[in-house]
Amino acid sequence: MEAAERRRLSGExxxxxxxxxRRARFENITDLAPHQFSVLNRLNSESSSPRKLAQIECVSxxxxxxxxxxxxxxxxxxxxxxxxxxxQVVVCITEQGRALLRDVRRTRDExxxxxxxxxxxxxxxxxxxxxxxxxxVVAR
Amino acid sequence: MEAAERRRLSGExxxxxxxxxRRARFENITDLAPHQFSVLNRLNSESSSPRKLAQIECVSxxxxxxxxxxxxxxxxxxxxxxxxxxxQVVVCITEQGRALLRDVRRTRDExxxxxxxxxxxxxxxxxxxxxxxxxxVVAR
DNA sequence: TATTGTTATACTCTATAACTATA
DNA sequence: TATAGTTATAGAGTATAACAATA
Numbered sequence: 001m002e003a004a005e006r007r008r009l010s011g012e013x014x015x016x017x018x019x020x021x022r023r024a025r026f027e028n029i030t031d032l033a034p035h036q037f038s039v040l041n042r043l044n045s046e047s048s049s050p051r052k053l054a055q056i057e058c059v060s061x062x063x064x065x066x067x068x069x070x071x072x073x074x075x076x077x078x079x080x081x082x083x084x085x086x087x088q089v090v091v092c093i094t095e096q097g098r099a100l101l102r103d104v105r106r107t108r109d110e111x112x113x114x115x116x117x118x119x120x121x122x123x124x125x126x127x128x129x130x131x132x133x134x135x136x137v138v139a140r
Numbered sequence: 141m142e143a144a145e146r147r148r149l150s151g152e153x154x155x156x157x158x159x160x161x162r163r164a165r166f167e168n169i170t171d172l173a174p175h176q177f178s179v180l181n182r183l184n185s186e187s188s189s190p191r192k193l194a195q196i197e198c199v200s201x202x203x204x205x206x207x208x209x210x211x212x213x214x215x216x217x218x219x220x221x222x223x224x225x226x227x228q229v230v231v232c233i234t235e236q237g238r239a240l241l242r243d244v245r246r247t248r249d250e251x252x253x254x255x256x257x258x259x260x261x262x263x264x265x266x267x268x269x270x271x272x273x274x275x276x277v278v279a280r
Numbered sequence: 281t282a283t284t285g286t287t288a289t290a291c292t293c294t295a296t297a298a299c300t301a302t303a
Numbered sequence: 304t305a306t307a308g309t310t311a312t313a314g315a316g317t318a319t320a321a322c323a324a325t326a
Contacts, residue, residue: 010252016274021161087307112150115277124141130270134156137255227284
């Protein structure tokens with residue numbers, strides 16, 4: 001495939017991915033803000049500290065304090081002092097937090113599934129292959 | 141393809157589209173906020189009024205006023221009174237606004253193209269088919 | 281009186297700077 | 304003195320309610 005054609009494809013793909021993303025997010029009011037979801041999602045993999053979370057999320061420490069306070073107030077995470085270095089705080093997701101995360105994912109996925117279920121087997125096969133390629137694209 | 145498998149595919153696809161979207165947007169500081177881009181993009185197709193824009197963008201009229209004031213201050217659009225109904229304001233994109241829009245698109249598409257250019261012809265063919273299917277998905 | 285757009289005001293999320301506690 | 308986290312304060316974006324201009 002020529003470079004010009006690839007450039008056109010890139011633009012179209014980027015555009016359609018953004019529209020899928022936008023609709024899956026906006027058409028489902030999950031009452032969990034994007035930054036809250038992102039932090040909770042991160043904590044689902046492993047516990048962390050406010051500072052590390054702020055760095056990973058590219059947000060200032062005070063902003064992260066606020067985000068954590070909100071999630072803590074909803075029982076989605078706990079903040080405890082690190083016994084080895086009492087300056088640090090250990091942030092852990094709770095079972096309630098995990099449940100919240102599952103709800104959000106389910107709601108978003110539901111939007112997509114409603115549409116994918118109407119496609120032909122052949123179309124699904126193409127999307128299945130495409131998904132693997134896009135994983136490679138986004139991994140870089 | 142079975143429903144369970146389709147459900148899995150939907151989830152994976154939704155997730156990868158969101159990651160593509162996020163990276164294409166965040167890794168390019170374009171100095172045009174998402175809501176500004178969206179409005180300007182709309183005006184690129186046709187001129188409109190603040191009220192119509194607020195409805196289309198699902199935003200309150202005062203918020204739209206603010207957004208328009210910001211874009212007007214940058215010379216990206218003009219606001220003129222409609223001579224036929226002097227209550228209404230006609231919002232038009234300027235040549236400077238169109239140039240701004242092109243810049244943002246180019247920067248975002250460049251991120252995608254850098255990755256698509258490294259794929260095989262076969263992979264591009266799959267993505268090309270997938271793009272058309274996703275257009276159908278997102279149109280619903 | 282109804283409609284369009286803006287201003288007034290408040291709430292949320294963001295940031296930088298100042299502060300507290302610990303190392 | 305340096306570091307982790309929070310509080311103080313200010314700057315964008317959002318909203319609803321109140322207002323001015325026009326129909």
